[in-house]
Amino acid sequence: MGPRESLRMLLKPDYQVYTADTVDGGLRLLREKKPDAVISDIRMPGTSGIDGLRKIREIDPHVAVIMLTGFGALDTAQEALRLGANDYLSKPFDAKQMREVISRNVERTRVQRSSDRALAEITELNQRLMRELAQKERLASLGQASAEFVHDLGNPLTIVWGYVQLLAKKLEQNGDTTQTSSKELSIIEQNVRLCRELLTMWQSYGSEGALPRKPISICDIVNDVIKRVESVATQNGVQLTCDTGAQPCSLVGDSVQIERAIQNVVINAIQAAADKKGRVTVTCARGEFYVDVRVQDTGPGIPKSELGKIFDPYFTTKQSKSGTGLGLYITKKVVEDHNGSIKVDSTLDVGTTFTMRLPVQSD
Numbered sequence: 001m002g003p004r005e006s007l008r009m010l011l012k013p014d015y016q017v018y019t020a021d022t023v024d025g026g027l028r029l030l031r032e033k034k035p036d037a038v039i040s041d042i043r044m045p046g047t048s049g050i051d052g053l054r055k056i057r058e059i060d061p062h063v064a065v066i067m068l069t070g071f072g073a074l075d076t077a078q079e080a081l082r083l084g085a086n087d088y089l090s091k092p093f094d095a096k097q098m099r100e101v102i103s104r105n106v107e108r109t110r111v112q113r114s115s116d117r118a119l120a121e122i123t124e125l126n127q128r129l130m131r132e133l134a135q136k137e138r139l140a141s142l143g144q145a146s147a148e149f150v151h152d153l154g155n156p157l158t159i160v161w162g163y164v165q166l167l168a169k170k171l172e173q174n175g176d177t178t179q180t181s182s183k184e185l186s187i188i189e190q191n192v193r194l195c196r197e198l199l200t201m202w203q204s205y206g207s208e209g210a211l212p213r214k215p216i217s218i219c220d221i222v223n224d225v226i227k228r229v230e231s232v233a234t235q236n237g238v239q240l241t242c243d244t245g246a247q248p249c250s251l252v253g254d255s256v257q258i259e260r261a262i263q264n265v266v267i268n269a270i271q272a273a274a275d276k277k278g279r280v281t282v283t284c285a286r287g288e289f290y291v292d293v294r295v296q297d298t299g300p301g302i303p304k305s306e307l308g309k310i311f312d313p314y315f316t317t318k319q320s321k322s323g324t325g326l327g328l329y330i331t332k333k334v335v336e337d338h339n340g341s342i343k344v345d346s347t348l349d350v351g352t353t354f355t356m357r358l359p360v361q362s363d
């Protein structure tokens with residue numbers, strides 16, 4: 001039995017063993033089987049074992065290579081180690097010693113490979129994090145720039161708004177109430193208002209999370225809204241009633257935003273009820289975990305075909321009355337930012353009810 005065959009018998013119980021009788025055959029096996037260790041004689045037919053070693057290292061820099069040297073050929077063995085062999089054994093080898101050397105070297109390759117894999121994973125993870133960080137930084141600087149832009153835009157817009165009002169007044173004083181000029185002015189006013197709404201919305205996005213969210217009383221907010229819009233209701237001949245219930249209820253949130261959200265819905269209801277000089281009723285109904293703020297009107301109702309669009313930005317049926325169509329869009333966003341929901345029930349010629357459900361703080 002040749003040394004190759006005796007090695008196979010020796011290692012077979014513990015390892016999967018492949019053998020080749022030439023360097024080229026061995027290299028082919030190395031590519032195909034990706035072994036954990038290669039045992040090669042230094043003297044091989046055709047290509048020498050040392051040349052074979054060089055080729056092994058080109059294919060796989062990490063596989064453990066153990067060279068078998070002739071008895072007393074220490075120089076060649078050292079040359080092999082210099083060229084990248086991991087170990088050597090002199091022939092004739094001892095079975096126990098061979099097993100130890102193999103086991104040590106197989107372990108070395110496995111550790112090396114798993115650390116290579118871990119390194120590749122870490123490198124990839126690191127690259128991904130760097131990419132995400134770069135993107136976040138880009139967004140953060142964009143956010144910062146937009147906040148400044150929005151802030152700077154506010155001042156000239158307020159000036160334009162002021163002059164539009166002034167011009168309207170002057171036209172009125174001069175008795176210049178020609179259809180065209182008041183129509184043009186109302187278009188300017190409408191669009192400046194849209195810009196202001198957009199800016200306010202942007203500012204509230206920017207301040208989200210930055211503003212401390214405090215416990216706020218929903219009943220107080222609803223009462224404040226009612227006080228503020230009472231005169232609008234009276235002017236439009238609308239009867240406005242409010243019942244906030246006996247139970248106080250508070251939630252954690254941004255009172256300015258919530259107030260705005262509720263006011264949008266109440267103003268819509270007053271506008272809807274105005275034509276028929278109808279009624280608007282606002283109630284707060286406290287459940288165990290939530291409060292329902294309900295705004296009911298006796299207006300014309302909303303056609304089914306429009307129900308799906310009313311929360312879309314810029315959807316409005318009030319072109320002639322300078323509606324921007326942002327009211328309900330903003331309301332929905334604010335309510336959802338507070339983990340609430342908004343729903344609408346409407347019957348044509350009977351009226352509409354909006355219900356904003358907001359989670360309350362437990363007592």
Ligand SMILES: Nc1ncnc2c1ncn2[C@@H]1O[C@H](COP(=O)(O)OP(=O)(O)OP(=O)(O)O)[C@@H](O)[C@H]1O
Nearest residue numbers: 268269272310316317318323324325326327328352
């Ligand atoms: N209570 C309601 N009754 C009937 N239609 C309503 C009612 N509330 C809202 N709508 C319809 O939904 C549309 C969108 O409302 P939204 O508040 O978003 O905008 P808007 O009131 O038209 O304009 P803005 O609120 O910006 O002044 C309204 O134009 C109207 O057609």
Ligand SMILES: [Mg+2]
Nearest residue numbers: 264268327328
């Ligand atoms: Mg509105």
